[in-house]
Amino acid sequence: MHDVMKREDKLFQMWDQHDNVYTCKYVIMATGIAKPHAPYFEGHELVDGYEDLTTDLEAFEGQSVFIIGRGNAAHETAQHIMGSTNVVHMMGRSATRLAWATHYVGDLRAINNGILDTYQLKSLDGLFEASSDALNVTRSPIDGRLYMQNEFDTVPGGQVVSEVDNDATREGYDRIIRCIGFEFDFEIFHPSMNVKRAGLRRTAKYPKISFSYESIGVKGLYYAGTNTHSLDHRKSAGGFIHGYRYTVRTLHRILEWRNHGVQWPAVKFNNPQDLMTHMTKRINEASDIYQMFSVLCEVIIFDENKYSSTYLEAYPCALVSRIQKITGHPVPGPMIVINLEYGKNFSGPGKDPFKRGRAAYSASVAHRSNFLHPVYYYYEKQYTDKDYLNKPPKWGLPVPDRIHHTLEEFTTKFDAVRTHSLPLRRFLEDVLGVDLRNFFATECMLISLTTSTLPPGCQSHNQTSTIQVATMPLRNSLYSDFKPFSVPLPGFSS
Numbered sequence: 044m045h046d047v048m049k050r051e052d053k054l055f056q057m058w059d060q061h062d063n064v065y066t067c068k069y070v071i072m073a074t075g076i077a078k079p080h081a082p083y084f085e086g087h088e089l090v091d092g093y094e095d096l097t098t099d100l101e102a103f104e105g106q107s108v109f110i111i112g113r114g115n116a117a118h119e120t121a122q123h124i125m126g127s128t129n130v131v132h133m134m135g136r137s138a139t140r141l142a143w144a145t146h147y148v149g150d151l152r153a154i155n156n157g158i159l160d161t162y163q164l165k166s167l168d169g170l171f172e173a174s175s176d177a178l179n180v181t182r183s184p185i186d187g188r189l190y191m192q193n194e195f196d197t198v199p200g201g202q203v204v205s206e207v208d209n210d211a212t213r214e215g216y217d218r219i220i221r222c223i224g225f226e227f228d229f230e231i232f233h234p235s236m237n238v239k240r241a242g243l244r245r246t247a248k249y250p251k252i253s254f255s256y257e258s259i260g261v262k263g264l265y266y267a268g269t270n271t272h273s274l275d276h277r278k279s280a281g282g283f284i285h286g287y288r289y290t291v292r293t294l295h296r297i298l299e300w301r302n303h304g305v306q307w308p309a310v311k312f313n314n315p316q317d318l319m320t321h322m323t324k325r326i327n328e329a330s331d332i333y334q335m336f337s338v339l340c341e342v343i344i345f346d347e348n349k350y351s352s353t354y355l356e357a358y359p360c361a362l363v364s365r366i367q368k369i370t371g372h373p374v375p376g377p378m379i380v381i382n383l384e385y386g387k388n389f390s391g392p393g394k395d396p397f398k399r400g401r402a403a404y405s406a407s408v409a410h411r412s413n414f415l416h417p418v419y420y421y422y423e424k425q426y427t428d429k430d431y432l433n434k435p436p437k438w439g440l441p442v443p444d445r446i447h448h449t450l451e452e453f454t455t456k457f458d459a460v461r462t463h464s465l466p467l468r469r470f471l472e473d474v475l476g477v478d479l480r481n482f483f484a485t486e487c488m489l490i491s492l493t494t495s496t497l498p499p500g501c502q503s504h505n506q507t508s509t510i511q512v513a514t515m516p517l518r519n520s521l522y523s524d525f526k527p528f529s530v531p532l533p534g535f536s537s
Contacts, residue, residue: 048233049261071294073267076248078228081221086180089189093120093222100127108132109189109212111175112222113139118155120222121168125158131168132211133158138172140392146385146415147277169211180219188215224248227270237261241273249273254361255369256294265298267291274361279338289331289339293359300371307370310354316479316499318343318352319471322381323464326417326449326457331357332383333455336415337439341381342366344374349475360440364428377474380420380440386413387437403451406466412451419467421445421474445474 047057047070055070079094081087093116103124110117113135121131139159140150161168179192191212226248232238237260239251249272251259256271258264271290272282280286299305312318325332325341332339340360344353353372362369363380403411420443430441447470449457457463468479478498482490487501 045231046233047231048235049263053263055263069263069265069298071265071267072231072250072270073291074228074231075269076225076227078226078230079221080224080226080248082175082223084175084178084180086178086182086189089180089182090219090221093117093220096120096220098123100124103127103218105129106217107188107214109134109191109216109219110222111178111219112224113137113151113170114222114224115149115151115155116224117222118151118158120220121158122155125161125168131158131161132216133168133170134173134175135170136172136174138392139170144394144396145277145392146396148280148283149277171211175223183215186215188217189219190215238264241276246273246276249276254359255297256290265294267294275335275338279336280334281338286334286338289335289357292331293339293357297369300369304371306372307355307358309370309372310356312352312354313350314499314502315350315352315471315475315477316481318354319468319479321354323458323467325356326381327455329356332381333415336383336385340440343379343381344372345376345378345475347376349377350477361431363440364426364431366425374425377421377423378425379474380422380443382418382420382439383415384418384439385415386411402453406450406462409448409450409466410446412448414451414453415455416451417449417457419447419449419470421447421470445470 044057044059044065047055049055050066054066054068056064056066057070058064079092081092090111093112100123104127106127107129108124108131110121110131110133113133117133117135121133125131139156140147141156142148142150142152144150158168158170160166162170181190181192182188183190227250229238229240229250238258239260240247241249241251250266250270252266252271252273253259254274256265256267258266268287268291269282271287271294275281275286281290296307300307310321312321322341322343329341332341335357338360339357340363342355342358342363344355344366345351355366355370355372358366358370360380360382363378366372366374401413403409403413409416418439420440422441423444426441434441447467449467450462452459452463471477472479478500480498481500482498487497490501491497
């Protein structure tokens with residue numbers, strides 16, 4: 044397909060390689076970022092592209108190789124050839140970011156980082172930082188090797204201060220390889236299309252889109268797959284199959300409501316006890332919010348009485364302020380947003396994720412958890428777009444009315460009775476003003492003698508009784524004054 048354009052009648056038009064014409068109302072671009080990023084510099088034609096490399100190791104036997112790039116593709120190449128080469132030198136515009144330190148799967152993975160050992164353990168391989176924009180590559184007519192022009196230190200006015208004569212690249216190379224990634228092919232659009240890039244540097248390889256995956260500047264043009272990674276670049280897994288399989292589903296659900304009136308899938312609960320069971324199940328089993336942490340959230344919408352609820356699974360965290368418009372579900376009362384988060388001061392280049400004392404071990408300090416763990420944000424009312432955009436730095440969501448952290452667990456099994464379940468139950472009791480304990484039949488009988496409204500633990504949760512519960516007055520009895528942390532009645536379970 045080529046020359047995708049938008050006509051005056053608001054329809055899209057495009058052509059294939061046989062000059063067949065296609066028209067449509069909407070376009071979803073799911074082409075990936077398949078165009079090699081190949082900057083222009085003097086001698087760029089002498090450089091081999093990553094996309095054209097051979098995997099035959101004999102082609103690299105005894106060679107000195109220079110690799111432009113320091114990402115996974117560059118390190119993957121170095122890892123593959125380093126057993127056959129003389130030396131491998133690598134140049135990147137920034138220091139190497141290790142995935143285990145940043146928790147971003149697009150950074151250097153351990154399987155590709157063998158050159159870090161050979162660099163630091165005197166095997167003559169090396170890494171350094173510089174920009175490829177200033178490269179000047181020439182081939183020597185004498186030995187046929189590739190050389191890069193030495194750089195000079197200058198002062199304002201261009202005066203040469205000193206010539207660098209100990210440049211590690213001075214002996215030249217048999218081969219220079221470009222491994223600086225890929226980008227979205229913007230040339231697929233007609234010049235009349237106002238398609239913008241997401242940023243100026245690292246996200247410039249992606250198209251600029253809204254939180255609903257629609258092009259900013261071209262209505263009706265959507266993106267799917269890794270093309271949407273600008274929304275969570277260097278944060279989550281939206282650029283990779285285990286992440287974008289869920290953002291693609293999210294786009295489908297958004298368009299289902301927008302174009303066909305199909306509401307976002309939801310689970311409805313007529314009592315908070317069943318809700319808590321479902322929350323715990325999702326936190327322990329859900330793959331979508333786990334892979335797309337801090338991008339997809341769980342949203343629980345309560346009615347005015349804080350009793351019945353609507354549960355939206357894997358909903359975009361950035362669109363919580365627009366729930367009714369995006370999903371078709373009203374927001375009549377408070378809500379809880381569940382987000383999986385790392386500790387705010389845990390991850391980052393140069394930080395040590397293996398330091399002593401890295402893990403919290405008590406529920407009382409769960410808010411100091413470093414590893415990925417659930418955070419429950421309670422809002423008395425739905426927050427606005429402005430609240431989300433102005434949230435504090437390093438916060439995944441706006442400041443809530445109440446917040447609860449579940450203690451970290453590196454196996455991500457948040458099902459320990461005292462450490463995980465009990466603190467969550469007390470948090471829900473506190474914000475909802477309802478007793479979520481389970482009772483024996485004899486205890487329920489005693490409670491029924493003193494109040495006209497039974498706690499959820501004394502109500503049968505079959506279809507008939509849940510409908511009945513939903514229509515009962517919930518705040519006009521003695522039980523409405525229940526304090527979650529008060530001493531339980533004698534003989535009652537805690």
